[in-house]
Amino acid sequence: MSRQGPPRPAARPLTALFDPRSVTVVGASAVPGKWGHILALRALRSCGDRPVVLVNRRGTEVLGHPTRRSIAEARSEVGGPLDLVVVCVPATELLLAVTHALAAGARSLVVITAGLSELGPAGAETEQEAVRLVRAAGAVLVGPNCLGIVDTGSQLQLSHDLLPRGEVSVLSQSGNVVLDLAALLRDRGLGVARFVSLGNQADLSVVDLMETCRHHDQTRAVAIYAEDVVDGRAFVAAGRALVAAGKPVVVLAPGRSASAIRSAVSHTGSLTSASEVVDAACEAAGAHRVDHPTQMADLLQGLLAGRRMPGRRTAILTDGGGHGAIAADALAAVGLGSPVLAEVTRTALRTVLPTGSHVANPVDLAGAGEQDPMRYTRTLATLLAAQEVDGVLLTGYFGGYSTHDSAMAAHEVAAAEAMADIVTAQPKPVAVHTIFPEGPTGRLLRAAGLPVHRDVDRVAAVLAGLVERPADHDDLTLPAPAAPVTDASYEGARRLLGEAGVCFPAARTVHDLGALDAALTADDLGFPLVLKATGRVHKSEGGGVVLGLLDADAVRAAYTRLLVDLNPPAVSVESMVDTSHGVEVIVGSVADPRFGPVLMVGLGGVLTEVLSDTALAIAPVSEARARRLLLSLRGAPLLLGARGRDPVDLGALAQVVSRVSYVAAAHPELAEVELNPVLAGTSGAVALDARVVLRR
């Protein structure tokens, strides 16, 4: 779960990184377009009052500024130990530069140099050596293969472009994505607190930097672009800690498509997890996952405003039927509802609006707003006061009067001001779609912390991101490893999971006819019986499972046939379970390279195999979480009694799921654990097959 490398020291102070006494750029270049040029430019112009020294081995002047030929000379110029050193030398010169920088007292290194672990083993070796040197010296290293760092609070901007000052800290494995995001934040009146280009995360990882964000006052939200989180468990823990500290975490992690995974592997040499695992990790961390920078910026804006939807019930306030209906669909597309308002609310709305207005939801002002813009305000106040309303989407023309109609402008702006007062005085969010987002009312509402957008789908997406989520309190700390499993046979799998409390049908493993006859007299085995040939991944293939054997002769005949046809290492003789009244469920766990054991549940057969209707969670999971996971399946109605069946014993099923997750968590030597199927009945749940796979 953790990349090979030198042991990581305990938390080191990062003051030298974000607020250094001096900045030295090694590999400063006079050639525009080169990184050594870009960083020299930023160091000279965007580092506040700090002393800046440029090192160029030929001593060439850079940007009209003299350079030093060596790091040692730079130390002389600073007149004491260096603090932050930016390294822009070729990969072949990296170790020398690191050695010299550390010798000159550097406490932190930002290594722009590329062509290291991302290109293969030789580069990885150099990278490891550099990290070893840095850690031995008690220093820290960002990168290599990174694009710099920024701390707008300490006036340190050591990156490609200048970033606007603000409250979002950005941790990213892509430089261009950060430029994209920064521009989007600026457009929304937001900015960046700190930015770290993660690069190869050879020393400081995204997790280390998340932890520093937690203690950084200027940081009020954290935006992460990550193709590889390296230590998944620590990532989840760091995310939870940030969220608990009131700093929302928004994660942009491409990888939903095969092509994105290919791209990430070639881009940063990442070891990627399945996208569904990343979803599960974000869920466990309480982080928000987004798909592109615009969605990220929109959501950050909404989250920073602080208001949250207690639930998913959204009131739509429109000034035209068309926009109301379109907004309703946009809400539904992101999983929000716009149900009919309570009678008490509709009655209150009728006192505010002209007779005949539609007050069910959408609430349609129709012409009423045109005559008196304060009607928007009064309607909004009524909706926010309604108990059954978790948030409001205002959609349509509002903002147009002050844009197009000078006579109406003052009235509309006054209405918007009153709206802003009402919204800021209470906790529910109001998001605005308008044809005129850049007009006076749009600016005014945005300044009051309301998301205001030109496109209704963006507004709906923000509201969906503001829905409060039940905090997941499951302890994800992996338990101390149990005695390692060495027997990965069917019998061994049954024993392991049986001891953990999973129910199986009575069974005997037999290796010869004598043992078979003994089994047939066992009290706990009753006809009909089942025979299963063991030793293969899919027991039923090639007739390896024989069902419904009604007497001893039939069992013996079937056993003999199995030996002849398949010659299995052993045969399991089991009581047969009637599967016609119950729901088959798959419960499994797979060891993810980054996140460790990840639990999977799905409904058996078609739903899992053809429609991939499965749900994942970082293991272990409590029974309560297991229940939520099962109910999140699209096919969950089957568990609850769809199609005229009785509901299954969800408690027993959740218990099996939780137990499997704890077995997986306690056995790091297992690559896979699977019960397929578990038969969930109206009372109890029994596993009909079990499988474990040892890690190679």
Added chain:
Amino acid sequence: MSRQGPPRPAARPLTALFDPRSVTVVGASAVPGKWGHILALRALRSCGDRPVVLVNRRGTEVLGHPTRRSIAEARSEVGGPLDLVVVCVPATELLLAVTHALAAGARSLVVITAGLSELGPAGAETEQEAVRLVRAAGAVLVGPNCLGIVDTGSQLQLSHDLLPRGEVSVLSQSGNVVLDLAALLRDRGLGVARFVSLGNQADLSVVDLMETCRHHDQTRAVAIYAEDVVDGRAFVAAGRALVAAGKPVVVLAPGRSASAIRSAVSHTGSLTSASEVVDAACEAAGAHRVDHPTQMADLLQGLLAGRRMPGRRTAILTDGGGHGAIAADALAAVGLGSPVLAEVTRTALRTVLPTGSHVANPVDLAGAGEQDPMRYTRTLATLLAAQEVDGVLLTGYFGGYSTHDSAMAAHEVAAAEAMADIVTAQPKPVAVHTIFPEGPTGRLLRAAGLPVHRDVDRVAAVLAGLVERPADHDDLTLPAPAAPVTDASYEGARRLLGEAGVCFPAARTVHDLGALDAALTADDLGFPLVLKATGRVHKSEGGGVVLGLLDADAVRAAYTRLLVDLNPPAVSVESMVDTSHGVEVIVGSVADPRFGPVLMVGLGGVLTEVLSDTALAIAPVSEARARRLLLSLRGAPLLLGARGRDPVDLGALAQVVSRVSYVAAAHPELAEVELNPVLAGTSGAVALDARVVLRR
């Protein structure tokens, strides 16, 4: 399928509507904000050189312009018959105004007046009478409850706001949505050819206006906001005719959510069809369905540029790994692929790009574009020339050099110019995501017809809309009605569908024990047999279906029990079909109020009932279309042999589907036809149950 009302005359010339000799506004008002004021303003200022007469019954001056007290006086002022009359009077005065306008020679009426059929039966009666008068006079009427019309070509702008001139004709049931769309089109350098606010569509319907668009040269695409298409079959036919004439049709029809449906019903009093039916209608028409105005404007822009994706294989050209991966996910989200490029293409790309560049797809310029922007151009040319590439998405920083770096600006603009030349010389689309859409290169590429957007999801959505679709050539003309079905019994349903060529198991309907005994000797009925109690919607409820009867005694005993327990009108004795080797499919048709018979297919059991995995089509459908419909199901892999099964006889199954659709199409008296299930085997398909429901 068609709203009750006076018979609609054959096509009437609409010159008087879109290019009238004169304009008269009846109900012109001096009160700002009133529709009679807004329309008077537009008539005076935005009607070209046409004579304009305002009618106000008090003769009050409006906007400094004298008014006439009556329509007759207006006729005198025009000095001959009126042509276009805009009616803004209260509902109570509508019939009088219409009568006088027609008497004064009006050939077309645009009725703004609201409070008619949308409010209930009394208003509907007035509305019908107005239409009767208009049709009797050979005139046409737009509305009532509409917001006006625009023809930018003839310089006629009779609506709330001035619309930009362009090539998109907009037919809409919402005024604000049109303002929204018009602003979005203007932002994209596009505009409106004609706009008609449809209102209640009492006389001229969306279909009539679609037909006029077909013959209107300035119109190159049609955008429709419709909550109710009134005559669904004619809508599909008119859509097909527009598409065949090279004029794409984009439909915004909210109704995916319950709340949107509620809104539409209250907004225009519409009789809405299920959203899936609207999808099927758009599919049959070759029209594009969108969810909100922004998506509509984006798609119209892409469609008007003319280039199409022959398939779904998209090459991603990026200048950073992060943006490439994000774009890959964005494409996947809209159903486009970005597969690995062919070796020949990768080889060609390696000659264009520096060693080590990623050329698989995404193709990543990394730093290479920064050094020489022409590399973007050469890479793009190589991708467009590749046979396996259907279109290209360019994503990332391109456009930033000319925005931020004066030294690079000229190079980047030259590269963009060369790109524009390459793209316009070939048929595949290129769409651009850039952080700098408003920079010189963005403007240049947009002017050349490339969609250029700030947000990558918008770019992906446009490309998805540009994928060429197989033309659906099924003849949707309803066949002449067959002899009406009167027997809606189980036996009648079997007979009707059996005669149409659907296979059923052998069966006899019996009403007494004697008939049962006779049935038991029938040659075509072999054991095991099934008994079904008829006369109820769900035969199996309460034990009404008895399976697996192995001999005559068992059949007689079961029959007696059925009589005692359920007393059914008849019992069907049928050969039992082995359902263990086959896939159960539901095939049905429901009469939609707007679109007539709509066919539905779904996979039996869980998939249809719990996951709603069904597909719809306007009936009738050919066997080829039926096959495509079946293969569009999420569970289609089951038909093709998933989970180790043999593939089913798709030809036989498609034949059943097609035959059901023709039965439904020929029997307008049927509200529903259903075969549930049809058992599709490896050879043939047999219907195990049948049901028809007569319309009330």
